[in-house]
Amino acid sequence: MAVSANRRMSGFSELGLGRAASFAGMLLLAVAIQSTLLAQATVLGVIPQLVLVLVVSLAFLDGERVGIVVGFFGGLLIDALLPGAVMGLTALIFTLIGYGVGLLRYMAPPDSVWTPVLTVAGASAVAELGYATLAIIMGQRWVSLEETVKIAGLVVLYNTLLTPFVFPLIKRVADRFRPERVIRL
Amino acid sequence: MYRKAGRGRVLLLVFLALSIIVITIDYRAGSGGILKTAREWSVAVVAPIQRGFTTVVRPVGDFFASIGELGDLRDENQRLKDRNEQLASENSQADETLDENQRLAELLDLQEAWPAMDNVPARVYAKDAGNYGEGVYIDKGRADGIRPNMPVLAPEGLVGKTLSVTAHESLVLLIVDTNFGANARVKEERDTGLVRGRGSADPLTMILIGKNSDVEVGDEVTTSGLDEIYPPAIPVGDVIRAEVRGGQASKSIDVEPFVDTSKLDYVIVLLPDGKHVGGQSVAGED
Structure with missing residues (x-):
């Protein structure tokens, strides 16, 4: 069935069933890898946030609508699996990041290999410090300031180092399930 | 880049509202x-x-x-x-x-x-x-x-x-989580208090009931059995620091957990x- 290029579509219908399933699969896989393999491959005890790299990558590739939806559900999944976390907090942060990255991509130089890497670095810093700030404001018991800064710094570094390897894989899957756009004559 | 920016504002508002609703439900419903x-x-x-x-x-x-x-x-x-x-x-x-x-x-x-x-x-x-x-x-x-x-x-x-x-x-x-708390006892002194996690990078902290306790570095901390979850005498850790901080009514104690x-x-x-x-x-x- 032909899809009009100028048709206004919601975030869900824009995804399509196959794409939604592929994004959900990538989210589950990312959470599983983050909590098993990467949880053992820590740097100074810090786990990289692969789900955030996935959210940023998909927002960068497919825009703010996909970024918002994947960010919300990715964040919600992380919240549901964390002990003692306020549910919805990571979802809120990742939703904003998905939207922000989706908009920023219009200003990024096209086809630059550095753009996704720098975007992940910036988004990681915003996500880590934003989460810590909101959690403290909401009265959560929190680790020391030194520990927070150490974790944020290492997450930015680790996420950034992962991106050159992970981004091409995500792009390949996203391209595989991207719906064909047919101009209606 | 085939789309114009700014079309996702409504979707953003919807999902931000959903996030805030989830946060509110979590706060009101507690653990249930x-x-x-x-x-x-x-x-x-x-x-x-x-x-x-x-x-x-x-x-x-x-x-x-x-x-x-x-x-x-x-x-x-x-x-x-x-x-x-x-x-x-x-x-x-x-x-x-x-x-x-x-x-x-x-x-x-x-x-x-x-x-x-x-x-x-x-x-x-x-x-x-x-x-x-x-x-x-x-x-x-x-x-x-x-x-x-x-x-x-x-x-x-x-x-x-x-x-x-x-x-x-x-x-x-885990005991090192900032949300963890258990009633505990310093084995040698029989003093009880609350032991809490402070993250994996820091030792546990224990707040004793009385500030005149004779707790010393090296004393063993076990569960007291006074809460409804942990039976008594489960080993928790060793005291690695014990002092009264200025203005506090109780002694502040750092406990290194036995479990890595x-x-x-x-x-x-x-x-x-x-x-x-x-x-x-x-x-x-x-």
Whole structure:
């Protein structure tokens, strides 16, 4: 069935069933890898946030609508699996990041290999410090300031180092399930 | 780039509102309600993938864990080159089996140390995916008699308590988590207080009831049995600092936990009276 290029579509219908399933699969896989393999491959005890790299990558590739939806559900999944976390907090942060990255991509130089890497670095810093700030404001018991800064710094570094390897894989899957756009004559 | 920016504002507002609704429900419902079910479903959905990864990648994980010892490994590697490859492989497998046997023997001792309570041995198959929460997933759940808020022990001492429990998996809140709290006693002094986690990088903190306590560095801290979760005399850790901070009405104490929460493998879950192993009906179900 032909899809009009100028048709206004919601975030869900824009995804399509196959794409939604592929994004959900990538989210589950990312959470599983983050909590098993990467949880053992820590740097100074810090786990990289692969789900955030996935959210940023998909927002960068497919825009703010996909970024918002994947960010919300990715964040919600992380919240549901964390002990003692306020549910919805990571979802809120990742939703904003998905939207922000989706908009920023219009200003990024096209086809630059550095753009996704720098975007992940910036988004990681915003996500880590934003989460810590909101959690403290909401009265959560929190680790020391030194520990927070150490974790944020290492997450930015680790996420950034992962991106050159992970981004091409995500792009390949996203391209595989991207719906064909047919101009209606 | 085929789309214009700014079309996602409505969608953004919808999902921001959804996030805030979830946060509000979580605050109002506490540990129960619809979000409890959502948490349990999430654990159950991700568990098969996590367990698959753990089975496949455990040796890879061990490799990563050894990256910090690369210098030593290089020397070791040089020596190993002289050995027969097959023998080295067999030796490695034998060592691994011996280590595992040792851990299982310790676990058996631990189970026998708690004859008055039913308990369930379990294996850790994943860690929580975050850097601020401190939790692990174990491969036993509701079908084995486990319910939320049950004590979890390792051979060295207290590990934490169960949180979300599905049919075959449980999420365990570790003692180092900032949300962890247990009533505890300094063994030598009989003083009681509250021991709390401060994150994996810092020792536990214990607030004693009285400021005139004679607690000293090196004293052992155990659970007191005064709360409704942990039975008395479970080893928690050693006092590594004890002082009265300015203006405080109680003594502030740092406690180094006996359990290394970054290297958990096998644990047991203590089942309070009335709970039975093997999926039988459970009294006082929450």
